[in-house]
Amino acid sequence: MNQSLPNPALPSENFKRQTLLFSVLIGLVIFGSLLTSLFFKQPWIWMDEVLSYILLSDPSRAHMNQAIVSNLDSNPPLYFNLVWTLAHAISLNEYFLKAISIALFATAIGLFYRYTTRLVGTPLINFILFTLIISLTYLNYTLSTQIRSYALYLLMSCLYFMATHPLIKNPNQPRLLGLHFLAGALLVMTHNFGSFYVTASLTFFAVLYIWSKRQAYWWVAASHFLIYSVWLILWYHNFQIQSLSGKPYSWIPEPTFLSFFRTVGEVIPTISSRLEQRSALALLPILRVALVVGLFIYIALPRLKKGVKAVIDEDAFSFYLFTGWVAMATAGGTVIVSYTYLSVFLSRYQWPTHLLVVYQLVFAVYQLAPQVRFTARLARFVPLYVLLLIGFMFYQNRKIVHFPSGILDYLPHNEARYPVFFESADYFLPIWHYKLANAYYLMHRKTVLTPGNLKNSSTDYNLFVSMREKYNEPRVVKATEFTKERFPHFYVIDESSRYQIEYFIANQQVKVLNVIPVPIAGHRILECTFQ
Template identity: 45%
Template sequence: MTRKPTQPTVLSVCLFLLLAVPVAASLFFREPWLWMDEVISYTLLTDPSLGHVNKAVVSGMDANPPLFVNMYWLLGHGISVNLFFLKSISIGLFALTGVLFFRYTTRLIGTPVLNFVLLTAIMSLTFLNYVLATQIRTYALYLLLTVGFVLSAHRLIHAPNSGKWLLAHVGIGFLMLMSHNVGLFYMASSMGFFGLLWLVSGQRRYGLITAAHLVCFGLWYVSWYPQFAIQAEAGKPHSWIPVPTFLSSFNTVGELLPSPSSQLEHSPLFSWLPVARVGFVLALLVYVAIPKLRGGWRGVVADPAFSFFLLSCVVTLGTLAIALVVSLVHTSVFLSRYFWPSHLLLAYGLLYAIYTLAPQVQHWLRSWPRLGTVFQTGSASMAFLTVYGLLLIGFVFYQSRKVRQFPSGIVPYLSQLNPRYPVFFESADYFLPVWHYHLAPARYLLDWPSANATGNLPNATVDYNIINGLRTYYGVHSIMPTQELMGVAGRNGVDSAADGHFYVVDEASRYQFERLIRANYVRVIRRLPVNIAGHQILECTLTKG
């Protein structure tokens, strides 16, 4: 049956609405809290001075390049800094990326309706989409730019002499690098693909495209590297991200793939599932690629659907491999949200594999008239899509509503404390949201010997550096150095309490007040039980100072 020219357009609009509307609506039914990184972002975005914002970003308060914060700041101060509006920008960018990807891949392979169903099923079953799509962070912008960068790279495979696409590739690539530092790995993987294509084909034009990647690196180096070097100091002496292990690596990659239950896979009994799932997908992609690769580089260039499959696989696997090596030998960066763009690239890999390994699908669509009309056009298709769309809206809303990033289980216990006493938190995960929402008289102790103590969590030093930047650039006096707590710096940090008492939300995995307690600078009066594993609340007072 002839494809109606308006069908992809209608489905694109439906796809945007299916991704954006239920996710946006779920914001009104989630827990209302921002998590620690979003608190930092919102503090920057509500700053009236963009110049001051950029100084704070360079200091290490935010570990990303400045494109996100500048773009959102301009939109926020031009329209509104309302939280829902800022989150809606991220949701819109996420949905727009999905539409762009759907329209591009549908030109390469399959039918619009079947691609619509498969792509939305894959995206809706990947919980990482719900976690990142609503954040006031750089991830949605990074997703759009990285996917756009890969699409422009694919166009250059088949139009290597196009100056227009080469210029677009360099421009989008530079913006990608200015949206997230892991964009460097995507750039390197794409350059490796074209370098290999150049060597295999002997075509000088692919060498020029390879060199264009170096132009992107050069632009980034000149415009941002000096600031990046300053920013990187916040990650010393070590990264907050744990060094990947065998199982954690598969968990990280598995979060980029659809799963019927991400929560189930994190249970000890089913810890093997991510290994099996990732191993199966990897084997599937290799199995599909090998027969096609026998046709050589000319076969790759002659088949746009396969060339995009191969490009997606090389860029994804290359990025993951680079990140894994960097994490093992230098600084750990192996975190699923850093590789979010690979989710859509893997989605296309699955889409291509389905069409390649099940060619009878299209035969069935032709031989079974009723089934065929469902996945092509007409009233049957409209009825199917209506039912499917309604079910999908409900599922996306339900999944998005479950997202919770601030560990809010501590909040009910805070209301039971004496409101006159300051409450010290040992982690930024608790302190920043509690401070932002005024849930308690929150305090954070800047004690470098404790943060850098052997056995403390790796993120303790990163928390110290980021929160110290918040105090320095935004004058948050709820953040206090040890000397100030002890009264050495001119005032006692707990004088506001009627009898000099204060609370500490003590976490067994973190060290902050333990040093002061052992040195008898702080005395624990009583311990209040908390029904959260590894937590207790200490009521304390100073003994010296």
């Protein structure tokens, strides 16, 4: 295998200038295409984003932070405090809040492109590779535009990966250790799952220490433990309170063989994520994951035989080894925790792994085709490629819909004065937020805990308890308030997967006056009154 990589040991000024130019361009392409597409589709925000908006629109920062701990969110408050400051200084407009997330995502990609291009490849080819991989990864569209902490989480993960890599070669430099500690502390204070990436990198350095016998790696271990201490001191107590929202059930299902590959496969580019949902193509995620892992083993093993010094001295390969290890260790650790403590196996939590996969694929291209070059004639088509890329990303993001708005066409608009009860937060929160119906949600713990009910019903119940307590929202109705005097005539959007109104019907407390069929699987609308 030809192992030469087309990247100068000492980049020229022209190389640096091109790298900077393309890093800015990649950020502008991402920001412009994703932001513009928002204005050409339905403006709905979904359940979790509504909760974010409730917190961000709180006039009191202190009260917002109290509400975050009370189960209205499940992560540390760095994102909310940052965006709250910007929102109250500039605007609470939803498009502006989404623009912040897109800007954070674009910044993460631009920085990661710039860092990795200094390690391997050429600016133009890396620009093409990066944008192809990013634009063909569906998860980027679903998470980068949300009013949630995911984009900041990705950026902090990017900074952490970049701050950790130099410690492979220089483990005892105070400046590098300080940057690693700062980046790690910001990461774990942005998202609880950040600790999985910190742990994965710690295991990498543990193996490197055993292999190299280099005592200086204890400094790196100490930096990792300091990061843990920040989270333990500042947030662990609050985390214990937040974790109660997953009691008695976690809404995240435990991973199965196929769901493992589907979840991990979401951070890997694909031609069509929709096609892979068909049963006939269920093996495609397995093949994509196997391809990335197989490439890693195929490329890494021959280099490892050269010894630890060769690994440490070559920055491009050491980062390749680091990113591959961290990606696999994080996925493996998540499976272990999901089966032994609490299920946390979600692709959105592992979104930072996408950055690691990007580098894995870019490095593999140069290993398998080390002489890849762009001729001057082909370079002329780059502006056309950029225009096509913008159009493709615009189109892809325009298709993304988080809120299942199909139910809106069947709501009883002619009887708007009557209350409409929703059995899930997925429907209630967006419809309540946009005032699309006279929406109510009933908190009824007994039905939530009924065997066979959808497990995330308990999560919905816990967050609505907090919403009622912290924001005194009257449309979140306590069980004792669900009376004939307050609701003599009402509608229920009944979902077959959730058990609630059936309890009151079976106990002859509620009478069904009319059943309105809905052409959505598992849905019907009940017109009801109290007995």
